[in-house]
Amino acid sequence: MVTWWWVRHAPTRRTDLNGWTDVPADLGDADAVSRLAAFLPGDAAVVSSDLVRASATADAICGSRPRLPHQSGLREIHFGAWEARTFVDVEADDPKLFREYLESPGDIAPPGGESWNTLAARVHATVDALTSEAGHIIAVAHFGPILTQLQRAQGRTAREVLATPIRHLSVTRIEIDGEWRVQEVDHIP
Secondary structure (H helix, E strand, O other): OOOEEEEEEEOOOOOOOOOOOOOOOOOHHHHHHHHHHHOOOOOOEEEEEEHHHHHHHHHHOOOOOOOOOOOOOOOOOHHHHHHOOOHHHHHHHOOHHHHHHHHHHOOOOOOOOHHHHHHHHHHHHHHHHHHOEEEEEEEEOOOOHOOOOOOHHHOOHHHOOOOOOOOOOOOOEEEEEEEEEEEEEEEEO
């Protein structure tokens, strides 16, 4: 059995669309970071997205755990032309596309960006490549990649899973033993 301990990176304090925009995390809540590190299994390997908000969070909780190389496949969804713009600005530019993107996630993508299904395929491939026969993996990633794996485990639609809260520094645990089982979602230690 393999257990994936999905951790959402520390907050960025930004309110715009940040997919591949490389913005730093605010790791100032040392107590929260310490509680998270203590909650996670000590024998787990730690992997993260290659974006600094995830990799810095992973470094902060790693301790003596083995650190795997950063994985670009665990990046957040790429918002393309919408990157680092506010929801209000994006909606004003193309209200029809923006509404379709939010209401019917799947194959719809922002200009120059990724669709939900493209994100899911990218994350699935990375998870499948890292999953071994037994053990624990702590993956520090982003809202979208974590939800793709929750969707995969629960067999829900993208729209259904996108309504699930995944707070910063929370843990979503999924066990894989032939079948995928969700053990906890959005747990704050």
